[in-house]
Amino acid sequence: xxxxxRIRRSQLYRSVIRHPAPRDRRNRAAVVLTNLVLHLHAxxxxxxxxxxxxxxxxxxxAFFLMLVETITGVLLMFYYRPTTVHAYRDMxxxxxxxxxxxxxxxxxxxxxxxxxxxxxxxxxxxxTGSYRPPREFNWVVGVMLLLLTLFLAFTGYLxxxxxxxxxxxxxxxxxxxxxxxxxxEGPGSAWITAGGEPLITSxxxxxxxxxxxxSVTEETLNRFYVLHCIALPLAVFALCALHFWRVRKDGGISxxx
Amino acid sequence: xxxxxxxxxxxxxxxxPAWLYAVLAVFNAVAALRTGKTWRQDPSxxxxxxxxxxxxxxxxxxAAALGLFFFTGKLPGLPESFKRFVDSSLNAATVCVLWWxxxxxxxxxxxxxxxxxxxxxxxxxxxxxxxxxxxxxxFSGLVWQPDNxxxxxxxxxxxxxxxxxxxxxxxxxxxxxxxxxPLEGEKREREKVLVWPDLVYIELIAMIxxxxxxxxxxLALPAPLEAPADPLHTPNPAKAPWYFVxxxxxxVYFDPWLAGVVIPGILALGLIALPYLDPSPEGSGYxxxxxxxxxxxxxxxxxxxxxxxxxxxGVFFRGPNWAFYGPFExxxxxxxESTRARxxxxxxxxxxxxxxxxxxxxxRSGTVAILLREWPGPAFLLAYFLILPHALxxxxxxxxxxxxxxxxxxxxMFLFLFMLLIPIKMLLREACAVNYILYLPEWGWNI
Ligand code: HEM
Numbered sequence: 001x002x003x004x005x006r007i008r009r010s011q012l013y014r015s016v017i018r019h020p021a022p023r024d025r026r027n028r029a030a031v032v033l034t035n036l037v038l039h040l041h042a043x044x045x046x047x048x049x050x051x052x053x054x055x056x057x058x059x060x061x062a063f064f065l066m067l068v069e070t071i072t073g074v075l076l077m078f079y080y081r082p083t084t085v086h087a088y089r090d091m092x093x094x095x096x097x098x099x100x101x102x103x104x105x106x107x108x109x110x111x112x113x114x115x116x117x118x119x120x121x122x123x124x125x126x127x128t129g130s131y132r133p134p135r136e137f138n139w140v141v142g143v144m145l146l147l148l149t150l151f152l153a154f155t156g157y158l159x160x161x162x163x164x165x166x167x168x169x170x171x172x173x174x175x176x177x178x179x180x181x182x183x184x185e186g187p188g189s190a191w192i193t194a195g196g197e198p199l200i201t202s203x204x205x206x207x208x209x210x211x212x213x214x215s216v217t218e219e220t221l222n223r224f225y226v227l228h229c230i231a232l233p234l235a236v237f238a239l240c241a242l243h244f245w246r247v248r249k250d251g252g253i254s255x256x257x
Numbered sequence: 258x259x260x261x262x263x264x265x266x267x268x269x270x271x272x273x274p275a276w277l278y279a280v281l282a283v284f285n286a287v288a289a290l291r292t293g294k295t296w297r298q299d300p301s302x303x304x305x306x307x308x309x310x311x312x313x314x315x316x317x318x319x320a321a322a323l324g325l326f327f328f329t330g331k332l333p334g335l336p337e338s339f340k341r342f343v344d345s346s347l348n349a350a351t352v353c354v355l356w357w358x359x360x361x362x363x364x365x366x367x368x369x370x371x372x373x374x375x376x377x378x379x380x381x382x383x384x385x386x387x388x389x390x391x392x393x394x395x396f397s398g399l400v401w402q403p404d405n406x407x408x409x410x411x412x413x414x415x416x417x418x419x420x421x422x423x424x425x426x427x428x429x430x431x432x433x434x435x436x437x438x439p440l441e442g443e444k445r446e447r448e449k450v451l452v453w454p455d456l457v458y459i460e461l462i463a464m465i466x467x468x469x470x471x472x473x474x475x476l477a478l479p480a481p482l483e484a485p486a487d488p489l490h491t492p493n494p495a496k497a498p499w500y501f502v503x504x505x506x507x508x509v510y511f512d513p514w515l516a517g518v519v520i521p522g523i524l525a526l527g528l529i530a531l532p533y534l535d536p537s538p539e540g541s542g543y544x545x546x547x548x549x550x551x552x553x554x555x556x557x558x559x560x561x562x563x564x565x566x567x568x569x570x571g572v573f574f575r576g577p578n579w580a581f582y583g584p585f586e587x588x589x590x591x592x593x594e595s596t597r598a599r600x601x602x603x604x605x606x607x608x609x610x611x612x613x614x615x616x617x618x619x620x621r622s623g624t625v626a627i628l629l630r631e632w633p634g635p636a637f638l639l640a641y642f643l644i645l646p647h648a649l650x651x652x653x654x655x656x657x658x659x660x661x662x663x664x665x666x667x668x669x670m671f672l673f674l675f676m677l678l679i680p681i682k683m684l685l686r687e688a689c690a691v692n693y694i695l696y697l698p699e700w701g702w703n704i
Contacts, residue, residue, distance in 0.1 A: 022453070031453040041452045048446035050456045053425060054544075056418065057463040064464050068471070088485045095482065105475035112407035113471060115500050119411065119560075120418055126556055127422045129541035129549060136532030143529050150500055157498045164404075166486035167495035171505060175517025180702075186514045187701030215488065254542035256442035 040244055042252055049253035054128070058121035062149075063240060065114040070233065072107040080159070082225035084218045087161035111153050118149050130254035138246040141239055148236050155228035158221060169224075170216050177207035273401075273477075274391045275326045278319045281384055285316035288377070311377035318385070334392035344583025349509070349570060350687035353680070356566045360557065363419070367546070371424040379420065395585050399573055403478040408499055408572050412565060419561070425544035439543035493577045503567035509579065510682045510692075512703045520679070524559070527672035531556075534661065534669040551657070559676055598686055600696035601633045627699060634695030634704065641678075646670040 007013050008021065022028045029043045048054055079098060080090045094104050122142065125131055131139040158169045177183040181192060182205055189200040202214040212219035247253070289312035296306045326332050363370065370379050391397045400409055429439035440446065450456075497505045507516035531552075540548035576582040580592035628635070646667060650658040658666045685691040695704040 025451065028451045028453050032451075032457075038453065038457065041456065044449035044451050045456065046447050047450050048441040048443075050450060050459060051446075052459065053421060054441065057459065060460055061463060061467050064467060068468070084486075091482055095479075102475050104480045105478070106471060108480040109407075109474045109478070110471055112404075112410075112499075113467075113474075116407065116411045116414060120414060123415065123418060123560060124422065126560075127426070127553070128544055131532045132541035133532070133536055133538045135541075136536070139532045140529050143525065147525065153500060154498055160482060161486045162481075163483040163486060163490070163492055164481060166488070167492055168498050171495050171497045172501050175504065175513055178513030179518040180514050183514070183518070186518070216486075217488075255447065256439055256542045257538065 042248060045252055046255055048255055055253060056120070056124055058117055058124055062114060062117045062121055065110055065117060066236060066240070068110050069107060069114065072103050072110065073229065073233075075103045076107055077229060082159065082221050084161065084221065087159065087221060091160045091162070111156060115149055115153055118146055122146060128254060135246075135250045135254060138243060138250055141243045141246065145236065145239050145243060148232060148239065152228065152232045152236065155224040155232065158216070158224045159228065161221060166216055169220070173207055173210050173216070176210055177202070177205060179206055182206045274332055274388055274397075275323060277384075277388055277391075278322045278326070278332070281381070281388070282316050282319035282323060285312045285319060285377070285381065288312040289316060292373075307374045308377050311374070311381075315377060315381045315385075322388075332392050333389055335389060340393060340585040344586045347574075347581075347583050348687070349574070349581050350684070352570060352574065353566065353683060353687075356569075357558075357562050357680075360562050363423075364546070364554065364557065367423045368427055371420070371427050383416070390584070393585050395587060399584070401478070403481045404499060405572055406474075406478060408568060412569065415561060415565065419557075422544055423546070426546045429543050429545050430547040433545070433547065439545065441543040494575060494579050496571070496575075499568060499572055502571035503564055506567040506571035506575070507679070510679070510686055512701075514701070515704065520675075523672070523675055527676070530668065530672065534665050534672070536665075537660070555673055555676070563676070563679055598690045598692035600631075600693040601637070601685075601691050602631050602696060604689060604691050605633050627697065631695060631697065634693075637694055638704070642671060642674060645674065 019027075022031055032038045032041055032043050076094070079094050081087065091104070095101050125139065125142065154169070154172060158165045178186045180186045181188045182200060183189060184200050184202045184205040184207070186200075186205075189205070190198060192199045202208065208214055210220075210223075211217070212223045289309050292306050292309045292312060296309065322333055369375055391400065399405060425440070429441075432439055496502055504517055504521060507520060510516070511520065535549070535552050546553050573584065574581055576588040577591045578593060580594045582588055582592070646654075649670070650666065654666070654670070657669075661669070682694070685694070693703045695702070697703055
């Protein structure tokens, strides 16, 4: 503690951090109120809500992982080109040539961790009964976030363009081709015709919409790349903003009535 | 196939279980010390705590395993005969039944399991079993396959979280039974604390812990990269990413339009609808099972008993041709599973149901003939989705029906029964070799 105080009193420290550490309620409240990031929080919350054994920090960790994914994702985008010629080679270079060749690992395992943590967060929200009124809409937002997280992970899975990714995405998207009525292999699609010609074919069904082609090709790579790097992250951040705002508006972290 | 990792892998593969034994030894030693300390500080405490002895014993066991590794280079393993017994007695049905039995035993015996005396065993026995199984090359190869490790992690994390959530739930349910508020509702707990520093520092520590874990994970396991994509060469088996493998596993039991689209779609809708179907604001904001036993059982069954189970089967037990393989069984020997499954109508010897394939004849003979042949399917579905909820509301679900009204009741029952259709069809297939309840190959709407 002495050491910390000496650091605090040093010229260097005081030149960077102008205020002394806040010790009274008023100044501690001011830290949260006057800081752009911390202002996401209320100034004071009930004691049970900061207990680790209540939320297990899971929502916060999910968001933290989203930030980690964003930063490592930007780093990966510096080296990656979503074309069939380059994608796989860029993966090799990321592994063998780029310094600190671990960004791909952090990004990939971070994505898996995020899926796991979001699922566990849902479990904790359920087990504390926090989905019940007045938080029912925030639960709905949460389910959307879960689906977006899964879809984000899925679109990213294709980008290395190796056997694993290509066939995993083939298996996954083939299911869309079996959708009733709107998938060309789905039941009922043969009933949708125009002038005797079938309307739903492998060139016009939802799977085609998803892939941009009738099988996993470069069009798919491009489509998934754009979804993965732009559209879905934007949607996740927008919904996170709504989610956090609703946590505050619904009365903060849930507690007994 | 798996390239060398940046730092630790795979030169030291056999050392990883040793590391885990070390972690286990330290964990148990610390737990024993802490148990002893709280016991000595609490003047009202009774006899010497049994938990201390148990933690101590487990610490000694883990340390002994570590010592064995140190001196002989070997870790405790399983006898071959036991592995062969496990491999030959497991199949998709036994895995399901064991998993579901485990879940319900976990829920029913929760009071016993969370008591201080059982805590050491609950925390240690699964870990030890896992570590001993890791000594098998086939099993550890499966576990350390980089993309598979996430599933080990999610199962372990879910069990861990569930265990502590159940501890809190038992504690609160006991308090409520004694007329006290749940712990989260105590006066002291309802007081406000300042976010800075009380919460902000917890967040900081959580971030550091998560980032450290993620870095260790990334150092230890390289991100997989296989041969370049080749549309002409299909790997066997081609597996979806792990979070969708559950749906792929459903393909064994359902046609793709159900397994890939309708079932996940309706279950997602059910998840969204949950707070509107179970809307009473009471019982929210604290861990509890007694205040919501039925909905909790249904949710946990869906989450752990279906979602996670199907992922685990699909990832760990399915090999080439999507055949079932035991945990210690080599995947190099291709298996073809015999499919003698047949539709319900054939199984019941309904007249005209003998035809296995959609026949031109059937198509020509028209709708009426098909429906006559397939009468068991619609009869089952009608009874299941319409008559059953009506019958139940006279008995077991009466109170629920009263509380939420007709619309919510029927929506909730539909979603619940729809979810139960999954285990029903799994068991029908495994136990009776029935693959379709409703078989309409002429139109494709097989259920
Ligand atoms: C990217 C995904 C998600 C992020 C970043 C996120 C973030 C958060 C955060 C930071 C909180 C504050 C309390 C806490 O940490 O537990 C929270 C609360 C909440 N979340 Fe999420 N969440 C996500 C997904 C979900 C999902 C999948 C669900 C449910 C299906 C959900 C439902 C809720 C509800 C109902 C609350 C209020 C809980 C309470 O008041 O106790 N969220 N979320």
